[in-house]
Amino acid sequence: MGALRRAALALAALLGVSLAVLEVHVGTSLVYSVEGQQAVLPVWYTSHSLKEPYITWMLNKEAAPIQILSVMGGKVKVEETALKSRMGFLYPITTHNISVFINTTREQDSGQYICSVNVEDDTVKNVGLINLTVLVPPAAPTCQLHGNAVVGANMTLSCSSKKGKPSPTYQWQREPPTLQVFFPPAQDRARGTLKLTNLSLEMSGVYVCRAENQAGSKNCSIVLEVHSTGTKAVIAGAVLGSLGALATIIFFAQKFVGYRRKKRDSQEEGANEIKEDAVAPKTPSWVRRPASDTMSKTSTLSSIAGTRQAYGARAPSDTASILTTTGSYRGPPPRGGGRPPNLSPPAVNGTPRRRQDPAAAPVGSLPPSSLARAGAVPVMVPAQSRAGSLV
Template sequence: MGALSRAALALAALLGLSSAALEVHVGTGTVFSVEGQQAVLPAWYTSHSQKQLYVTWLLTKDGAQPFQILTYMEGEVKVRETELKPRVGFLYPIVTHNISVFINASRERDSGQYTVMVDVADDDNSARKNVGVINLTVLVPPAAPACQLHGDPAVGANVTLSCTSRKGKPSPTYEWQRAPPNLRFFFPPAQDHARGTLKLTNLSLEMSGVYLCVAKNRAGSANCSIALEVHSTSTKAVIAGAVLGSLAALATVVFFTQRLISYRRKKRDGQEEAANEIKEDAVAPKTPSWPRRAASDTISKTSTLSSIGGTRDRPYGAPPPSDTASVLTAATSYRGPPPRPAGRAPNFSPQASNGTAPRREPPAGPAALPPSSLARAGAVPVMVPAQSRAGSLV
């Protein structure tokens, strides 16, 4: 009986030496990482076995089903998740019992619950200590916020300054302050740290300046600024009047410029049309009529002229008469005195045979032109009374 007891104790001791309890340890249950930086999930296991090892890392997001991202079996590492494939891996060799995992260039969507499971061929895992859990949260710093002014910054009025950032994890808080040299901090209720608003009431000219907003969270911070210029109502009216006056002056200049251009265009077109009409409809100028002279000169002139009928008796080629050589009459039956020889002076007799006053003889002229030639030259037919050879009217 004692021999059997001793044999059982020896067998139990042998079995206890050959088997060791498997246990997985994690450095922390929660890991925070900043977007773009490396995230490390620390884990290791204890076991006295040197048998084959099997390691699996799982990821669970937002309550969904877990899926494999990384495995180690028979000395080979495999990445199961396509999105993490170029960025995930074991931090140390597996033989060191360190099964920590790194994630390079972490992203916000990498956040979730990571679970590691270890199995060894001859280790006892009945206590279910071969599992470790780590929660990863990737933080996102605030994006550069946008500062805005709401309201008219006139003296005595109220305005609101707002500051918002389009992303950030966790949600950023906002803090307004007046920039140096007039540094000033604001507190609730004037400032809302969660919404990023700052209310300024009963503005004065001294409240003008630069206001700075800082958006921050655990991952970092960013800021923006806005210049507040408080103006009086009179200044506003002067500015509005100046703007309106400038616009009116500009409109006047444009109006008169258009009128001047239109006037010059019409004037040029009119000159071109007049030049075209002169070129197309031009006629020969009229020959001026004889100027009027005293009655005695007219009688003396017409008494010596011959009618147009006598010109037909001259031979061809005779010299043309002057404009006083002959005058057209209604009836072409009167003829003037015969032409004098060339170079002979006119004969003046002191007394006429009938006792009348002496008469001045006109100089001899060339032969009279035909009526058609005189008409083309612009001569005008004149009606004169019949005369005797002595120059008296019949």
């Protein structure tokens, strides 16, 4: 380019023609910016012409360059919608400094920017190129454990970030009081994995992963707790035992509540139910028997009593008694063959005789008051002969 310009100037001098020279200068061809910050694309031009320039800025994407900013007749126009409120010139156009800024940069702002300047009197056109790269800091990574944390086993710790440009690298370390930094092959910085082999109880602790790139870094941490197999089995057994005991208590409680409810319901139904088919109580057989049967039993008892002891004989005991068929108490027979003191005398010609005065009862018989206190009930007994037959 310099040789061509010198040749043009030499030719113009030989021909005596005045020729203005235009040249575009670029401060740097590579510009880096962090997402969310401002990016500056430094460009200026030189020209001896006093005419206003025509300036255009284009962004070269994968498909084709698109015009994003232009200056014509001193008026600035931003044509890209995404950059309309974020892009502009740093200085007035009259200073020949045509550097632009982009506020709050985004990842999609990355690309090749092309600046071209045209002046009416200048016969030479020049173009400036700048590559912009917007860096994206890593997002907060996620730490995970893979494997069984028991003594003697192997485990893998993983760390990954869903966002970051360029792709972040990862670094694992164990936090104090036992500080430990890991290196390959145990650690894979690109994948973010850390392999721990032959675990021991001393390897328990807090492990921190740092994801980083040129834009920044973010951390995540995870707690590794190594257990012995015996401890784990004891804990599992205790948990299962507690659950079994709780299930047993609940089962018996439900059974007890159901039994009480069933018993209460049955009692309420029995109290409210009217039993129409209930069987009447049976009448004792002795009530249905005729009076002749009763009389025959009385005669038989009397006969037995007469055969065992003759009239006039002394009773073995003054307290001996005979239980009648009606359940009344009958005292011992009187001495001398007299009638029982508690019985009425037999009737003569249909007229009952007067009851003997208790005071006149033979000696050895119980008075009526004693019989009454004993619960005796007067019973009509037919008169008997000495042979035991009814009179």
